[in-house]
Amino acid sequence: MAKQAVVRQSLKEQIENILIDRIIEGDLAPGDRIKELTVAKEFGTSQAPVREAIRCIETLGYVDHVPHVGAMVKTFDKSQIKEAYQVREALEIYALPLISKGQDRLVVELEKCLAKMEHATKERDNRKFAKADNQFHRTIVASCNNKTMLAMWESLKMQSQIMSVLVDTILSIDEIYALHPPIVAAIKDENSDTVLLLKEHYKILEGYWESSK
Amino acid sequence: MAKQAVVRQSLKEQIENILIDRIIEGDLAPGDRIKELTVAKEFGTSQAPVREAIRCIETLGYVDHVPHVGAMVKTFDKSQIKEAYQVREALEIYALPLISKGQDRLVVELEKCLAKMEHATKERDNRKFAKADNQFHRTIVASCNNKTMLAMWESLKMQSQIMSVLVDTILSIDEIYALHPPIVAAIKDENSDTVLLLKEHYKILEGYWESSK
DNA sequence: CACTCATTTTTTATCGATAATATATTAAAC
DNA sequence: GTTTAATATATTATCGATAAAAAATGAGTG
Structure with missing residues (x-):
């Protein structure tokens, strides 16, 4: 019998x-203030646990904090999103060549993501697309079995989320989708240069928001 | 007159x-417990600010935290250090090619680090060496003007610090030093493949602790 | 009307105390 | 003597209240 974990x-x-x-x-939304006592009241707790929670999400980079004034949801400008995507690129470029041949399970995983992305594209469901896209890239990073690296990659999800809002306004969802199947194909092929394709992927993304300043 | 910043x-x-x-x-030291009231007493404060501080360094990854038991300084095993160094490598590999030719100031900076490292090597001052070594690699990451990336790199300093303890026990300080001047030379040369040298650097480091399991 | 300064209000920062939980200790039972 | 239960102790988790700081308000002055 599966252990029923009592979550406390x-x-x-x-x-x-x-x-x-x-x-x-x-x-x-970015810019919104988070007031300690308001949150405390909402959950029926005292100020203390709320404070701790806020300080932690501050360390995680979700909010800005001004002493004696309070916390507000971080506003990301384009340059910060660009920075985050560079880090993503760096990690994925590192992870990709480590994917040794015959990683069938990984390819299957990636193809599942592709299917989801394609489906979302047809439905023009941006949120769903962004989710599948994230999962695709996460799978690549996860493939190299480095928890530290994966945690870092995931810590950027905030910015990635912001990015997903831009999908289909600045960026065309179809064009983004089109960048992914070749990568999977290259992994299967073994002779192709996967990293080159990935770099291309990020170059194109960057090009989009550079052009939309 | 320079503004006298009142630090509050x-x-x-x-x-x-x-x-x-x-x-x-x-x-x-790793494994040491950090008790809230003990720290509070030491600084003459109440428990609250200590708690907040501990929770933050928890999210920063310095301590482990067991509910209702407390915080203890994280113990890193070899595999975690290995992971951290892979992330360092990934970020530095990304940053290095972005260093465009004629970055004189950067080269000067790196050469300063080299000098410090050499000096520390002669004095057999491991701590000083580790510091200069860190500064060297930090400079590379900092060169690409990506604050997000630099912050990530720096978040690994804990593990790097642990690593520095191993210097000259598992690793020979002279051999580690020797890996660095060629990188600077390659940056100056422009034709050389800097990334290849950096990869070599990390491969050798990895080799050391692989062999010392 | 704009500007300064005092006053009030809002919100964070910190405190001291209590409740809840986990660990250590002791006592009892078999 | 080992195991179980009961108790005691140590420590975290949470609370409610107060202090400190910043921002908003408003009265007075040029």
């Missing part, structure tokens, strides 16, 4: 997760 | 910095 999360943890969710999901 | 740090911030320092400097 501290208030701080629960509040932290909820706040992060709200930021990621856009319920808390 | 919150207790939480001060405590956080002090604790991080202690961990980095080794005054708090």
